[in-house]
Amino acid sequence: MLEKITNTFSDIIRTVGGKSSISEKNIEDAVEQIKMALLEADVNLRVVRRFVNSTIEEAKGEKVLRSVDPGQQFVKIVYDKIVALLGDTKKDLQLKGPDTQSVILFLGLQGSGKTTSAAKLAARLQKEGRKPLLAACDLVRPAAVEQLSLLAEKIGVPLYKEDTKDAVRVAKNAKEYARKNGFDTLIVDTAGRLQVDEDMMAEIEKIKKTVSPDELILVADSMTGQNAVDIAKAFDERLGLTGVILTKFDSDARGGAALSLKSITGKPILFIGTGEKIEDFEPFHPERIASRILGMGDIVSLVEKAQETVDIEQAEKLQKRMANNEFSLEDMLEQLQQVKKMGSMESILQMMPGMAGQIDPSAMDTSGMKSQEAIILSMTRKERANHLIIGPSRRKRIARGSGTSVAEVNKLIKQFEKTRLMMKVAKNKGMQAKLMKGLGM
Template identity: 45%
Template sequence: MFSQLTDSLENTLKNLRGQGKLTEENVAESLREVRRAFLAADVNFNVTRDFVKSVKEKSMGAEVLNSVTPGQQIVKIIHDELVAVMGGETKEINLSAPSPVGIMMVGLQGSGKTTFAGKIALWMRSKKKRKPLLVAADVYRPAAIKQLQVLGKSIGVPVYDEGQGNPVEIIKHGYQYAKDNGFDLVIYDTAGRLQIDEELMQELEKARDAVHPDEILFVADAMIGQEAVNVAETFWNRLNFTGVCLSKMDGDTRGGAALSIKKMTGVPICFIGVGEKLNEIDLFHPDRMASRILGMGDVVSLVEKAQQVIDEKDAKDLKKKILNNTFDLNDFLKQLRTIKKLGRIKDILSLIPGLNKLPLDQIDEKQLVYVEAVLSSMTPKERKKPQIIDGSRKARIAKGSGTDAARVNAVLKQYESMKEMFKKVGDFAKRQNNGGTIGSNYTPPKDKNKKKKR
C-alpha cells in the first residue's frame, strides 16, 4: 500500500532530516521532489500544488522546537498536511438515525460495490452488533444477484431479492421488509455501468428519493488513481454521496485516489478494502495513513488487530508458560494460528516502524503453511514432549505433512530457538520483578531497611 509514494518521500526527506538549519533553498529543493513524487503517484495536480504551497508556507514560518531538529520539524509539517488532505478525522457511519439505518452503495461496474456491501454488512454485525439486511438491486449485471446471495450466505447475512425486477421498487420493498422483520440496518447494492450515463444517474436518483438512505457510499477502485476522482466528482454532483469506500487499497502502490478524493469532492473516505476476504476491511484513519505514507508504521492499527484475535485468557496462559519455561509445540502451533488470523505477514510487518522498510515483497507466506502442516502432523504427545521425536517419528511426520525430514528438523530448530528466547525473557522478568508476575498487578517488594513510622 502506497509503497511507491513512501519510497519517493523517504528518499526526499532523508536529506532534510539531517539538516541543522532550514533554508528557503533546501526546503524548495525538497518540495520540488515532493511535487514530483505526488504527480508520479497520480495525485491530482491541484491537490499537489496546494499541498506543496501550504507546506512551504508553514515550513518557513515555523518556530523550530528545541527538542527536534529542523528536518524533523518539516517532516511533522508534511505529516500534518497529509492528514488534512485526507480528511483530518475518521468518518464514522451515522448509526443514530431511526431504524433501519439505510446505506446505499453506488459506483461504476467493476469498482467492487457488491463485495464492499458484503464487507460492510459483516463489519457492522461484528463490530457494531447490528442486524443487517442486504438488498440485491443490481438487476443488470449478469450474476450480480447470485454473487450477493453467495456473499450473504458465507457471512450469515440475509439477502432480499426479487430477481430481475424494477430496481427502484426492489429497494422500496427491501426497506419495508427490513422494517417489518426487525433488521436495524439495510444495505442496498445498486447497479453500475462501465461508464457514467444519464440512465444510471436517473435510476440512482429515483432509488435515493424512494428510501432516503442515511448514507450514500461511493465505491471507487483505488488502483485507477486520479480517474477515480473524476468519476467521484460526477457522482457527487448528482447524488451528494456522504462517504467514499476505496477498494483494492492493498494493491495500490501509488495512492493518487486516497490523496485526492477528499480534497476534490469535500467528502471523506470512510472504509478501505485491504484484501479479497470479506473481513479485510478497515476504517480509514487519515492520521494513521499519513504515518504509513511517511514510513512511520501504524502501531495503533496493529494493536487493534491483535485485540480482535488474541484471547485474554490465552495471553495470560502464554505469559505463565514463558515465565515457567514450559512453552511447548502445542503453544507454538496456537501462536502460529493466531498470527495467521492477523493477516498476511508482510501486512503485519508493514505496520511496525523500522520493519516496514524490509523487502516485504520477498516474504514467502508459504513457509508458515509448511510449519503449520508439520506441527499438525504431530500427535499432541509429540507436541507436548518434542524430545521424544526420533528418526522414525520424523519420517512419519514428514509424510503426513507432505514435506521431508529436513523441513521437520527446521521446524524443531525454530521451536528450540523460540523457547530459548522466551527463557531469557522469563528469566529477565523474574529478576526485574523479584519473582513476581509481569504486568500491572505486580507489587514491588517492601524495603526492609526502611524505618517504620512511629
C-alpha cells in the first residue's frame, strides 16, 4: 500500500533531510517535488495548493533556515502537515456503554466493501469484549444476505435476518432483537448502488430514522481516489456521516483518498481495510501512516502486527537483537518462520524504517523461504550463532542435510550478511534515528 507516494516522498526527504544547510531555493525545489508527488497521488487540487503555500511559508521562516539542522526541521514541517492532512489523531468509534445498545450503520456504493468491513468490525469489537449483532439489510443485491451469513458464521457473531424485501423493517426488528437479547452493538449492513442515487439515499435515510445510529460510517474504496472523496461528500451532505472506512488500502499505491478526505469532508478515517481476510483491518493512525509515507517506517504498527500473530517475547527479543547488531542466522530462522505467519514481505518492508522504496519486494524470493528454512535448520546451533565458522565442508554437509545445493547455501549466507549490513546501515543513518526520537517513536 502507498508504494508509489512513499517512494517519491522517501527520495525527497532523503535528499533534503540530510542537508546541513539549505537555501530558499532548496526549499522551493523540494516543495515543487512534493507538489508533483501529491498531484500524482490524486490528492485534491485545493488541498495541494494549501499544503504547498503553508509549507513554503513555514519552511522559509527564520527558525528553519537559521537552525542547526534545517534539513530535519523541514522534514518535520512536512511530516506535521501530512499528519494533519490524514486527520491529526486517531479517532475511536463513539459507542455507548455495554448495558445499552449502540448502532453502527454502514453505507456506501456497491462493491466498496461494506459487507466485508461490517464483518471485520464485528470480529474486532467482539475481540474487544463487546457483544455485536450483525443485521442483514442489503435486500437489493441477490445473495447479499447469504454472503453476510457466511461471514457471520466464520467469525462467530450472530446475524439477524428476515425473509423480506423491506430493509427498514429488518433494521427496526434487529434493533429490538438486540435489545431483548443483550447485544450491545448492532452493526447494520445496507444495500449499495453502482452510483450515488436517490433510491439508495432514501432507503438509508429511513433506516437511519428508524435505528438512530451512533455511528454512520461510509465505506469507500480507496483505489477510486478523488471519486471516493466526492462520494463521501455526497453522502455526508445528505445523511451526515460520522466517519469513513477506506477499503482496499492494500492495493492503493497513491493514497489520494486518504490524503484528501479529512480536508474536504471534515470526516475522520476510522479504519482501513488492508485485504480480503477478516484480520486485514486496522484502526487508522495518521502519524503512523505519515511516517510510512515519508519513508520513516512504522515500527509501532510492525510490532503490533507482530504481537497479534507472533509470540510477543520472541518479537521483543528479535527487536533488541536487531537494534544491537546481534542478528544471527538463528534470528533469521525465527524471522523466516514469523514472516510466514505475518503476511507479505512487502507490507513488512514498508513498515521498517529506511526500507521503504529501497528494495523491490517482488524481486525478493519468498518462494524460496521453505528451502531457506531447511538450510538453517540443517545447521548446528553453533553455526547459527556464528556464521563465520561455516566453511566449505560445513556448507557441503548443510546442503546435503537440507536437500539443497552448496550454491543455495552460499546464497543464503550471502543474503544473511546483506541483511545484517542493511540493518547496520539503517541503524547508523543518524538522521533517521534522530528523527524517530524527535517524533517520539
